Amino acid sequence: QSALTQPRSVSGSPGQSVTISCTGTSSDVGGYNYVSWYQQHPGKAPKLMIYDVTKRPSGVPDRFSGSKSGNTASLTISGLQAEDEADYYCCSYAGRYTWVFGGGTKVTVL
């Protein structure tokens, strides 16, 4: 149950796009199409942004998108806005009813 690997931080100017990677193994990210992404503002609970690799829950802006290739999943934020500044965590199903999170990525809007 090793944590998934995410960059510690990414940044971009308003309107730009940023992409956060999430690298696991064939036992988690690569083995299942059950990667999800969570946004967390300071002092707040996480919020589901992407599930099943590419799907957006109702109410999440379409500038958030997800993808996966092999053992690496990615979250892209297009048209970056000030309110997108937050921590983002990936999560993958890892089999046998267990899940593993990434270490988190701080997104800074310059």
Place this chain on the structure above:
Amino acid sequence: EVQLWESGGGLVQPGGSLRLSCTASGFTFSTYAMTWVRQAPGKGLYWVSVITDSGGSTYYADSVMGRFTISRDNSKNTLYLQMNSLRAEDTAVYYCAKDRPYSFDSWGQGVLVTVSS
């Protein structure tokens, strides 16, 4: 509107016990698996445990197996986490979350558990 509200946190000495509760509303609680996730101060999210909708099956992270017990009372729309033999490294904010499934689509506000002498 889905609402989840955790309670039962606090300060406990190493080796002690604590029971967290999560009261749910706004959805049919008995038809969803439920999960506990924790976050140590200044650290990332960590999956702790899941229980199926009926409560018939439970699963745990290796670090808490044998010390924590997840349970639920569907008649009370309440999820529990019994934590025994607590260690300093269990200090965290504990969140309950509703399973989508395979992801967690609603979260409580979290409850702080501090293990310290």
